[in-house]
Amino acid sequence: MPLDVINKASAREKSIRHGHPSTLHLWWARRPLATARAVLFASLVDDPSEHEDKFPTPEAQQAERERLFEIIGELVEWENSGNEEIFANALAEIKKSVGEDLPAVFDPFAGGGTIPLEAQRLGLKAYASDLNPVAVMINKAMIELPAKFKNQLTNLSAAIAARKVLPMIFSTTANF
Ligand SMILES: C[S@@+](CC[C@H](N)C(=O)[O-])C[C@H]1O[C@@H](n2cnc3c(N)ncnc32)[C@H](O)[C@@H]1O
Numbered sequence: 001m002p003l004d005v006i007n008k009a010s011a012r013e014k015s016i017r018h019g020h021p022s023t024l025h026l027w028w029a030r031r032p033l034a035t036a037r038a039v040l041f042a043s044l045v046d047d048p049s050e051h052e053d054k055f056p057t058p059e060a061q062q063a064e065r066e067r068l069f070e071i072i073g074e075l076v077e078w079e080n081s082g083n084e085e086i087f088a089n090a091l092a093e094i095k096k097s098v099g100e101d102l103p104a105v106f107d108p109f110a111g112g113g114t115i116p117l118e119a120q121r122l123g124l125k126a127y128a129s130d131l132n133p134v135a136v137m138i139n140k141a142m143i144e145l146p147a148k149f150k151n152q153l154t155n156l157s158a159a160i161a162a163r164k165v166l167p168m169i170f171s172t173t174a175n176f
């Protein structure tokens with residue numbers, strides 16, 4: 001695993017103040033998104049040594065491994081969190097190993113929701129639960145509700161942009 005690049009991206013997240021789940025609600029045991037993203041990807045994508053038919057020599061396997069590490073390196077960058085091309089590419093790599101029938105990810109101790117959020121971002125079905133009702137609320141707000149109302153929100157944003165809807169709720173805080 002390209003640990004240096006994963007560690008660097010994970011450490012950098014501590015200082016990100018815009019758009020990061022840590023700004024939604026304080027959670028004392030929040031795990032870095034970059035680490036979860038890398039671990040989920042690496043758990044699902046086979047090491048090239050599993051496919052000696054395609055990569056028969058140690059050199060060919062290492063070259064393929066380096067290519068996969070580059071994908072991880074791109075994935076873990078915070079700025080790439082919304083990059084559809086990079087995530088589509090990552091999902092295509094996952095499908096090469098697991099097929100079209102993607103496994104779901106279940107985090108029974110989801111806490112701040114890092115693992116289900118990143119599973120969902122990678123295109124997997126994500127399940128989360130927790131003993132603590134605050135954690136359940138964070139997961140609902142961050143994972144369940146945005147996915148459920150994604151299309152309505154897109155339509156609403158487009159309507160606001162086209163001035164078909166008056167953004168009353170924002171009018172006291174934002175300058176339209
Ligand atoms: C270290 S935190 C999880 C961190 C989380 N993976 C993240 O990325 O933010 C452990 C979580 O396990 C939950 N927990 C502890 N015992 C539990 C139990 N018996 N059943 C369900 N959740 C439990 C705690 O409420 C806490 O949110």
